[in-house]
Amino acid sequence: MSKSFGQTAAVHELDLAVRPGELLALLGPSGSGKTTFLRLVAGLEAPTEGRLLFGNTDATRLAVRDRRVGFVFQHYALFRHLTVAQNIAYGLNVRPARSRPAKAEIRRRVADLLDLVQLVGLDGRYPAQLSGGQRQRVALARALAVEPRVLLLDEPFGALDAKVRRDLRRWLRDIHDRTGHTTLFVTHDQEEALELADRVAIFNRGRIEQVGTPDEVLDRPATAFVASFVGEAVRLPVDAAGYWVRIGPHAVRTPGENVSGPAELFVRRGDLVVSDDRRHSIPARVLAVRRTGGTRRAELALADDLPSVEVDLPADSVVGKGDVLSVMLATVRLFSSRSVS
Amino acid sequence: MHETALSESRTVRWGLIVIALGFLALFLVLPLIAVFAEALRRGVGVFVAAFADADTWAAIELTLLVAAIAVPLNLVFGLCAAWAVAKFAFPGRSLLITLIDLPFSISPVVSGLVYVLLFGAKGLLGPWLEDWDFKIVFAVPGIVLATIFVTFPFIARELIPLMQEQGTADEEAALTLGASGFRTFLTVTLPNVRWALLYGVLLCNARAMGEFGAVSVVSGHIRGLTNTMPLQVEILYNEYNFVAAFAVSSLLAGLAFVTLGAKSFLEWRHGDALAAIRRH
Numbered sequence: 001m002s003k004s005f006g007q008t009a010a011v012h013e014l015d016l017a018v019r020p021g022e023l024l025a026l027l028g029p030s031g032s033g034k035t036t037f038l039r040l041v042a043g044l045e046a047p048t049e050g051r052l053l054f055g056n057t058d059a060t061r062l063a064v065r066d067r068r069v070g071f072v073f074q075h076y077a078l079f080r081h082l083t084v085a086q087n088i089a090y091g092l093n094v095r096p097a098r099s100r101p102a103k104a105e106i107r108r109r110v111a112d113l114l115d116l117v118q119l120v121g122l123d124g125r126y127p128a129q130l131s132g133g134q135r136q137r138v139a140l141a142r143a144l145a146v147e148p149r150v151l152l153l154d155e156p157f158g159a160l161d162a163k164v165r166r167d168l169r170r171w172l173r174d175i176h177d178r179t180g181h182t183t184l185f186v187t188h189d190q191e192e193a194l195e196l197a198d199r200v201a202i203f204n205r206g207r208i209e210q211v212g213t214p215d216e217v218l219d220r221p222a223t224a225f226v227a228s229f230v231g232e233a234v235r236l237p238v239d240a241a242g243y244w245v246r247i248g249p250h251a252v253r254t255p256g257e258n259v260s261g262p263a264e265l266f267v268r269r270g271d272l273v274v275s276d277d278r279r280h281s282i283p284a285r286v287l288a289v290r291r292t293g294g295t296r297r298a299e300l301a302l303a304d305d306l307p308s309v310e311v312d313l314p315a316d317s318v319v320g321k322g323d324v325l326s327v328m329l330a331t332v333r334l335f336s337s338r339s340v341s
Numbered sequence: 342m343h344e345t346a347l348s349e350s351r352t353v354r355w356g357l358i359v360i361a362l363g364f365l366a367l368f369l370v371l372p373l374i375a376v377f378a379e380a381l382r383r384g385v386g387v388f389v390a391a392f393a394d395a396d397t398w399a400a401i402e403l404t405l406l407v408a409a410i411a412v413p414l415n416l417v418f419g420l421c422a423a424w425a426v427a428k429f430a431f432p433g434r435s436l437l438i439t440l441i442d443l444p445f446s447i448s449p450v451v452s453g454l455v456y457v458l459l460f461g462a463k464g465l466l467g468p469w470l471e472d473w474d475f476k477i478v479f480a481v482p483g484i485v486l487a488t489i490f491v492t493f494p495f496i497a498r499e500l501i502p503l504m505q506e507q508g509t510a511d512e513e514a515a516l517t518l519g520a521s522g523f524r525t526f527l528t529v530t531l532p533n534v535r536w537a538l539l540y541g542v543l544l545c546n547a548r549a550m551g552e553f554g555a556v557s558v559v560s561g562h563i564r565g566l567t568n569t570m571p572l573q574v575e576i577l578y579n580e581y582n583f584v585a586a587f588a589v590s591s592l593l594a595g596l597a598f599v600t601l602g603a604k605s606f607l608e609w610r611h612g613d614a615l616a617a618i619r620r621h
Contacts, residue, residue, distance in 0.1 A: 079515075142514075
């Protein structure tokens with residue numbers, strides 16, 4: 001699917017298959033096209049090219065109101081002149097008389113949803129009288145009321161403070177497991193995406209770089225962008241050939257064969273380990289040692305003109321500033337410089 | 342109490358308050374009191390008798406008729422214009438915003454003259470209208486047109502900033518929940534702007550009933566036929582019929598009080614929604 005605004009392509013040749021019942025995070029920096037993609041699914045934007053399928057039915061030309069998607073907006077978009085109960089019932093009340101449930105049935109459904117989102121007793125309140133977290137839950141209940149085929153959440157926790165975010169995150173996962181709705185949610189917070197989602201689709205410049213489980217995108221990043229965006233990594237410019245990688249003045253042998261030529265090595269904490277194996281390790285000068293929780297953490301310089309990297313040491317280690325350690329690359333994340341943007 | 346650097350001395354503060362209140366009293370309150378005092382100078386009987394005049398009654402009826410046509414039309418135009426400007430991006434959008442303000446920035450006399458030039462006997466469309474035997478200038482249609490022109494900005498200008506601030510997320514939410522476009526307008530858009538809309542209607546109505554300049558040019562001052570209340574006041578005054586002139590004036594002033602009262606009530610009850618307007 002593609003979508004252009006004038007000359008600029010917001011979303012470019014996206015191809016994404018969402019599994020029924022899964023919780024999929026669309027993760028990426030702002031402006032990477034993830035919200036546009038969500039709005040394309042909802043029908044709030046029309047694709048320039050491509051098709052959208054719900055199961056086997058083509059929904060590309062289906063009007064927004066006929067798509068039966070539940071959309072939760074970043075700033076909730078609750079109807080301010082309606083009470084919580086009226087907001088939740090809105091999608092049922094606007095149905096044509098034929099398919100509209102009876103009044104008593106609507107009341108029952110609203111009560112069930114209030115129970116589900118833990119807002120029993122607040123049905124008569126107006127949105128202005130609720131906290132941010134409560135508004136978010138009303139918005140979710142309102143979207144669920146229409147029994148959507150797919151639930152779409154745009155930065156669902158973006159406007160909330162850190163504590164509420166954490167609580168709601170766990171709660172959303174719980175709701176998802178109980179109701180089983182296929183859910184897509186947009187976020188720029190990798191921690192949120194990795195903790196909450198079954199799978200993560202990583203967006204960059206209107207394209208999807210990788211789709212995979214949190215483990216896959218963390219451990220086996222498909223592209224340099226994913227390696228740099230997910231997890232905290234230090235980027236080192238290196239030269240690679242066969243099994244060897246040259247870092248500054250030192251060459252180190254890696255377990256597997258690598259790309260050839262100039263490359264970028266992404267080093268995360270834990271990728272480096274202290275080792276006595278001379279063949280596979282290189283010397284590193286200790287710049288600083290800090291004590292954090294159960295471990296001691298050393299900041300190392302592999303070469304004078306390279307960014308420093310970190311390695312975890314045992315708490316009882318006696319390494320100090322200025323010492324030279326021998327370290328080995330336990331995990332290699334290497335991407336040819338040509339693929340690195 | 343400790344005074345901050347910004348707080349003025351007591352003398353300056355009271356001086357400013359006295360000047361502001363004194364100015365208001367001298368230029369606003371006093372003249373208004375004078376209107377009512379003059380109207381009632383020879384007793385209630387003479388005041389009431391002023392309204393027995395057939396021409397005066399005709400003027401009141403015409404004013405009500407003009408307002409009854411101009412305000413609903415501007416309500417619809419204003420909503421359409423505000424909707425277009427606030428919710429869509431289209432070429433000529435900023436031109437439209439500027440045009441909406443046009444009636445505010447040109448003299449009402451010019452607004453009236455425009456219609457004379459267009460529809461008058463020697464105007465652009467005059468001969469064609471004459472063939473069809475349809476009079477606009479020096480007749481009620483001209484007065485209605487001039488009034489609509491002058492009062493056009495009131496409702497649109499109240500709505501545009503509010504609608505822009507509210508954005509389109511509420512409407513999009515309603516659409517995803519299965520509401521039709523019209524239903525969304527009725528149940529989401531309209532309630533979101535209802536107080537600003539009412540406020541705009543009040544201001545629009547006050548101006549529609551009180552407009553003098555533009556109406557004076559197109560009216561032709563035909564007694565009992567094309568005189569609105571403000572024009573009737575002028576005629577009575579020029580004939581030295583002061584009590585009657587001030588009696589009709591007091592009706593217009595009374596309308597101003599009702600408008601102000603309703604406006605204050607709205608601000609008191611729905612300050613939040615209206616505050617959004619004043620921020621712009």
